[in-house]
Amino acid sequence: MENRQNIWLVIPVFNNSKTIKKIVDQSFNYINKILVIDDGSTDDNLTELLKDTKVKIIRHENNRGKGAAILTALDYLSKKNAESMITMDADGQHLPEDIPSFINAVHTDQKALFIGARNFNQSSIPGTSRFGRKFSNMWFKIETGKVCSDTQSGFRAYPVNLLSKLNLHGSFYDFEIEVIARASWAGIPIREINISVVYEKGDARVSHFRKIKDNWRITLMHTRLVGRKLVPLPHKQLVDHDKKPKESLLLHPIKFFKMLLKENTSPMELAVSAATGSILAVLPLIGLHSVAIIYVTARLHLNKIMALSIQVLYSPPFVPFVCIEAGHYIRTGTFILDLSFEHFKLNLHNYFFDWVIGSFVLAPLYGIVAYFAVYFIASKIQKKMDE
Numbered sequence: 154m155e156n157r158q159n160i161w162l163v164i165p166v167f168n169n170s171k172t173i174k175k176i177v178d179q180s181f182n183y184i185n186k187i188l189v190i191d192d193g194s195t196d197d198n199l200t201e202l203l204k205d206t207k208v209k210i211i212r213h214e215n216n217r218g219k220g221a222a223i224l225t226a227l228d229y230l231s232k233k234n235a236e237s238m239i240t241m242d243a244d245g246q247h248l249p250e251d252i253p254s255f256i257n258a259v260h261t262d263q264k265a266l267f268i269g270a271r272n273f274n275q276s277s278i279p280g281t282s283r284f285g286r287k288f289s290n291m292w293f294k295i296e297t298g299k300v301c302s303d304t305q306s307g308f309r310a311y312p313v314n315l316l317s318k319l320n321l322h323g324s325f326y327d328f329e330i331e332v333i334a335r336a337s338w339a340g341i342p343i344r345e346i347n348i349s350v351v352y353e354k355g356d357a358r359v360s361h362f363r364k365i366k367d368n369w370r371i372t373l374m375h376t377r378l379v380g381r382k383l384v385p386l387p388h389k390q391l392v393d394h395d396k397k398p399k400e401s402l403l404l405h406p407i408k409f410f411k412m413l414l415k416e417n418t419s420p421m422e423l424a425v426s427a428a429t430g431s432i433l434a435v436l437p438l439i440g441l442h443s444v445a446i447i448y449v450t451a452r453l454h455l456n457k458i459m460a461l462s463i464q465v466l467y468s469p470p471f472v473p474f475v476c477i478e479a480g481h482y483i484r485t486g487t488f489i490l491d492l493s494f495e496h497f498k499l500n501l502h503n504y505f506f507d508w509v510i511g512s513f514v515l516a517p518l519y520g521i522v523a524y525f526a527v528y529f530i531a532s533k534i535q536k537k538m539d540e
Contacts, residue, residue: 159236160256161186165222169243170197176243177208183252184239188229190222219307220321220328227317235313236263242307251348255310258346264315264392266336268301269308269348289330289371291421296378297337298454301345304330308348315341315391326367327374334378340392383452418456420531426450428524430460434467435476435516437508463523470494472519473512477504480511 162184166173173189180187187208191199193216200210211225223240230238237259241247251269258267289304307329316332319339323331337343418426433445442464450457466472474497481489484507489496497504 159234160184160259161188161226161230161233161235161238162252163188163190163223163226163230163238163240164243165190165192165219165226165240166194166199166243167192167216167219167222168194168196169245170194170199170202172245173199173243174202176241176245176249177203177206179249180241180252181206183249184256188226188238190226192216192218192222218325218328220326220331221324223328224321224324227311227313230313231317237310238313239310240307246351247308248349248351251308251346254346254348255308258344259310259312262342262344264312265342265344266312266316266333267310267344267346268303268333269306270303270345271306271308271348271350287421291419291425292375292379293330293334294422295425295453295455296334296375296382299337299343301333301343303345304333306348312341315339318391322377323370323374325370327370330371331374331378335388338388340390340394342392379453383449385452418459420528420535423456423459423531424524424528426456426459427463427527428520429453429455430463431467431523432516432520433460434464435472435519436512437473437476437505459527463527467519470497473508476511476515477508478511479515480504480507480509483507483510483514 162180164173164176164180164187166189177187177189185207187206189199189203189208189210191210191212193213199212203210211229213222213225226238226240239252239255239259241249241252247269255267255269258265286303286305290301293299293301293304311332316336319332319335321328321332321335323329333343429449430446433449434442436442436445438445443461446460446464447457449455450460474492477497478489481487481504489504
């Protein structure tokens with residue numbers, strides 16, 4: 154056990170008294186340091202329940218969320234000079250038998266963040282979980298440009314020293330996507346380890362994920378991460394990598410267009426590209442639509458060909474006219490009755506504010522329509538190609 158002295162297993166617990174004792178007992182077969190964060194549990198006394206084990210327990214008096222529990226563990230282990238912390242869920246879906254895989258991986262690369270990629274090729278996996286994972290993976294790729302097959306897995310190994318240097322804000326399930334995005338930005342390698350997963354049927358598995366509240370928190374976190382990604386400022390690098398100087402593609406237009414044509418995207422990613430191109434094309438960015446689309450899609454690792462192509466659908470005069478009408482009605486409560494091109498041409502300076510208002514209202518709607526239309530078409534094509 155000597156090579157495991159600086160590696161701790163961390164288990165955030167909230168009302169998991171039915172499963173935690175078994176998990177702790179089995180985990181001690183593979184690791185000798187276990188930290189349980191009792192995140193304000195009300196179903197049982199964990200200190201009493203785990204009194205015959207060597208587990209360390211830290212309790213939150215109130216439920217503060219999974220992310221807050223992991224940060225509490227991080228603070229404690231930083232003071233213990235721990236090398237790595239392996240996090241495992243307390244609901245029984247993770248198997249302690251997979252702990253050695255994480256321990257071996259940590260000793261292989263002490264600066265990497267390891268994620269347990271769950272085997273979803275099981276009939277017991279809920280359809281909502283499959284979609285949620287695919288959706289989360291897509292946003293991670295948009296935010297970082299990196300591919301990860303299971304961004305929602307809570308079975309992970311974090312490098313303690315590096316993790317403590319990240320500026321993290323999420324306290325609940327939004328923490329799990331934030332931490333890997335910011336780690337990737339900081340140069341921390343994101344690696345995957347294949348693990349098993351157990352999904353109990355019915356009420357046998359206790360989950361504290363609240364679909365509305367937690368999905369809203371995750372949506373806000375993705376919005377925050379995408380917003381930061383759009384800012385052209387470098388991120389502080391915590392891990393140095395040997396990089397070859399990048400060749401400017403702007404000096405080699407042939408290579409640039411070849412790169413665009415080789416972009417491979419899923420139907421969902423293609424749909425997001427179409428939605429992004431639609432929103433930007435509707436906004437009153439006179440003469441700058443293509444520039445804005447290229448910039449945003451490049452920053453967010455989206456398909457540039459799709460985003461640039463779809464803007465043709467929003468070319469003047471129809472869509473700007475609709476935006477002006479909508480904005481004018483919102484502002485004055487009346488419609489513009491003279492719809493002639495000459496009228497709009499002569500009075501465009503008077504309607505510019507209406508155009509701005511209308512475009513900001515209608516752009517998201519056009520984006521939503523474009524998303525579902527492209528997703529439907531791309532999914533149908535992909536299905537035929539796979540047959």
